[in-house]
Amino acid sequence: MPASADKIAKQAQDYSHAFSACENVDRCVGVTVWGFTDKYSFFFDKGYGEQQLWTKDFKPKPAVEAVDKVLK
Secondary structure, three states, rough: OOOHHHHHHHHHHHHHHHHHHHHOOOOOOOOOOOOOOHHOOOOOOOOOOOOOOEEEOOOOOHHHHHHHHHHO
């Protein structure tokens, strides 16, 4: 089941918040993500598995731009 536009937008917001939180904490040394593309997702149940920053076709999702804005 493909993710909806609302879920993709929420994902970008969630990644942005996570990276912003780390930037605002002196002792935070990084943010760990478990993979980078949905092609190799560790979730295999229907409706899950699109949590990564890039699509199954290795195209960046809006979350990539959101994280990039935080890190610049």
